[in-house]
Amino acid sequence: MFGFQVTSHEKSPQLVEIPLPEPKPGEIRVKIAACGLNFADLLMQKGTYQDTPALPFVPGMEVAGVVDALGDGVSGLPRGARVAVFGGHGGLAEYGCFPADRAVLLPDAMSYAEAAAFQIAYGTSHVALAHRAGLRPGETLLVLGAAGGVGLTAVEIGKLMGARVIACARGADKLEIARKMGADHLIDTDTSDLREEVKALGGADVVYDPVGGDLFKAAFRACNPEARILPIGFASGDVPKIPANHLLVKNISVLGVYWGGYLAFRPAVVTDSLAELLRWYEEGKLHPHVSHCLPLSQVTEGMELLRSRRSTGKVVIEIG
Template sequence: MRALIVESHDTPPHLADAVMPEPGPAEIRVRIAACGLNFADLLMMKGTYQDTPALPFILGMEVAGTIDAVGADVTGFAPGDRVAVFGGRGGLAEYGVFEARRAVHLPDAMSAVDAAAFQIAYGTSHVALDHRARLQPGETLLVLGAAGGVGLTAVEIGKLMGATVIACARGADKLAVAERAGADHLIDAETADLRAEVKALGGADVVYDPVGGEQFEAAFRACNPEARLLPIGFASGDVPQIKANHLLVKNLSIMGLYWGGYLAFRPEVITDSLSTLMGWYAEGRLKPHVSHVLPLAEAADGLELMRRRKSTGKVVIEIG
């Protein structure tokens, strides 16, 4: 089979032949139709992600496809089932073997491209806003990086949960994408004084931040008393250092979130969240935004689009 393989953290991944994997007792093998790209893939390539596999490895964290083989101990899944899987690796290949507990059945109406764009982005935002921050109707949610893979889903889900959403992104084109997803107010990160504009809008009760750096600092200073801040990632490359004494002044809470980490200690948080999200999708309340769909041979181009921030929403690689 063909796969995009990382051989070294100092050289780009390359498309090569790989051995067809066989499922273990608790695993399924999936003929992969599509794989969603994530910012974490870029970190894995450099060896800086918290869950970087040992070299060599096949890139690609989330897939959609059809089961073609199951392990002896697998129940609830059978060959021919359409599934989405958060595997954490192995997705940019024609076939992949994954733990069955990481798979979910797909609604009949959900395309492989939508499914490959769905789990990490929507799952991260829903668990962050619902399970961690307990976002309430009528509160003000500030979303940084609001046109990116996770940021755009935070805008959508925040609106569904009844919040007033302030979207911050770079440039008019990206802000237009956030507005279509339901944002009530738009702030251009390239030109605006983020702190001043958020405070003029009444301040933020919840901050969703996949960016870090100066934007986190500005958002921190624009928070209302008892606000909750959610560091999701650090696309800016700058991890902010938080002074604990500053939290005391407004009784602020910092709530980190690593979505995939729940699989190790509370997997029901993820499975319950995905059940809710799949229901919202089936009702037509969620619409994944995919700016680019590329073939496996152009997967490296898709990664470069993300690195250069030339994409909005998700980039998906179609494989079969």
């Protein structure tokens, strides 16, 4: 079989022939139909992600496909079942073996491309807004990077939870996508003063930030008293320093969010969240946005779309 393999953090990954894996006890083997790309895949290739596996490895954190084989002790997932799995890595290949307890059965109406784009983006936003921030109806949610993979789902879920949503992105085209997902107010970060625009709209009660850098600093200064700030990631490459004295004066809370981390110490947070998100999808309340679907031979092009921020929503690699 073929897979996109990282053999060195200093060299570009390559599409190579690799052995067909066999499932270990507690694992399933999936014939992979689609794999969602994430910014963390870029970090993993450089060896800077917190969960980078040992070399050599196949990146690709989330997949959708068909159960092909079962390891010892696996029940409840028959061969042929349509599933999505967050495996952490191993998704950019024709087959992969993953823990069975991380697999979720797909709704009949959900395509493999949608399923591969679903878990991390929607899961991160739902856990952040519902579990960590306790977003309440009527509050103002400020979403930075609002047209990206996680940002766009934060706009959609925030609106569904009853918030007034301010979406920030670069350029009219990206802002239009955020508007279609439910944003009430739009701020072009290329041309506007984020702090002044948000303050003019009454300030932010919750800030969802996958960007970091100067945008974090501007959003921080536009927060209302008792606001909650959610650092999701640092796509800008700049991890901001937080002035603790300002937290004190305005009674602001900063709440870190690492969705995958819950699988290690409190997995029910993830499984309960995904169950609710899939219900919302089946009820027609969620509409995954995939801007690019590419074949396995074009993984490098897909990664460059993320790196250059030319994609919106998710980039998906279609494999089978």
